[in-house]
Amino acid sequence: MKVLGVDIGGTKIRMGIVDFDGQVVVDHVVPTEVPLYPYLEIQVLQLVKEHPEIRAIGIGTRGMVDAERGVITFETETLPGWQGTEVKSLLEKASGLRVEVNNDANCAGLAESMLGAAKGYRRTLCLTLGTGLGGGFVEDGKIMNGTHGGACEVGHMILYPGGHVCSCGRPGCSEQYVSGTALRRFIAEQNIVDENNQLVSPNQLFQLALEGHTVAQAVTQKFTSDLAIVISSLQAVLDMDCVVIGGGVSESADSWWELLMSSLEPLLLKPLDVKRAKFGNEAGMLGAALLVLADEKESASKK
Structure with missing residues (x-):
């Protein structure tokens, strides 16, 4: 069965x-x-x-x-x-x-909580960094849904009031700064190109940052700093045991994980385990x- x-x-x-x-x-x-x-x-x-x-x-x-x-x-x-x-x-x-x-x-979030990187934790926040920024909060195996099914819509938390207009119609949502779409916009705005004068991908951006490309480093630093603000703000509301970061952008996390941890540490109210997702x-x-x-x-x- x-x-x-x-x-x-x-x-x-x-x-x-x-x-x-x-x-x-x-x-x-x-x-x-x-x-x-x-x-x-x-x-x-x-x-x-x-x-x-x-x-x-x-x-x-x-x-x-x-x-x-x-x-x-x-x-x-x-x-x-x-x-x-x-x-x-x-x-x-x-x-x-x-x-x-x-x-x-x-x-x-349910998969990571029950079977994946957060197995054994009671309160887990899963962030999915992909085209947008998604979130799911699971406590004792139960998803927090909210009144209208909008609980943990972290991509639509306002990060920069009056900022870039989101697909939801409001300006400044966090997924306009912390997502694959946001990274591609930053790349285009800064005209970060490869040897063939083509705009680089987010993965290439992070690699350029490691190689010392100053503009790529600045974009990567802003991305990780904004992600750290999102996580610390959610900790103040949810007081989770563990954060799991997944989604397509997380596949390049080897290139920016240390930057995220250094940005996040001074913002945390309490110790917090931050893990990479087990499931792709x-x-x-x-x-x-x-x-x-x-x-x-x-x-x-x-x-």
């Missing part, structure tokens, strides 16, 4: 069939298409048909999610028409299976499966 975990991103959907031991036994990726819901239903039902041992479905997605109702309460035009979709009720009716829905960063691109999918895995496992054990 198994469950299905689905991770919905702006460009691809990753679907994994996970057994009761938390092992991914089938990993399937398809491109994201819009309108999203009808396409998602077709993809999920096909896997359920091929694998009748699936007992429940967990879905992690971009945007804010009312986890109790399984409704997308906010999403930008990255996924047009997704906002307002009643995913849980629609997919339960179509599949005949239990469905749970949550934000993708929350799902990544599969974190959201695995965490989505965990939304339903424990309950289904317990239910099966009682039969």
Whole structure:
């Protein structure tokens, strides 16, 4: 008996069939298409048909999610028409299976808390540094969702009032300074180019900083300093045991981790463990499966 975990991103959907031991036994990726819901239903039902041992479905997605109702309460035009979709009720009716829905960063946090870098900690904050800046807070195995599904939307904390306008429409959100998108904007603004006069990637930026490129060093220092402010501000609110940093930008963390630690240390109110994520691109999918895995496992054990 198994469950299905689905991770919905702006460009691809990753679907994994996970057994009761938390092992991914089938990993399937398809491109994201819009309108999203009808396409998602077709993809999920096909896997359920091929694998009748699936007992429940967990879905992690971009945007804010009312986890109790399984409704997308906010999403930008990255996924047009997704906002307002009643995913849980629609997919339960179509599949005949239990469905749970949550934000993708929350799902990544659940995976790291239960099985990954933060296993054994009671209160974990997971930050996902990718196209944007996501966050998920897990306490004693439970995700903090908030009233409208917007808890721990750390990318939309105001970091610089009156700053760069965010995709949410407000100026100065933290993900406009701490994300892959932000780094690419800084690179373009400073015209940091390679030997072919092409703008460098964030990974190349960090390497240039290590090699002594002064402008790249300044951008890297600003990025790590801003990330440190975000973490210290969240510590003042959440008092977490552990912070896990994941997402695509974290793959280059060898180049900037020491800078982050030196920026963060004087800002912390209390000691804090900061770790790199154990799971890469599969974190959201695995965490989505965990939304339903424990309950289904317990239910099966009682039969």
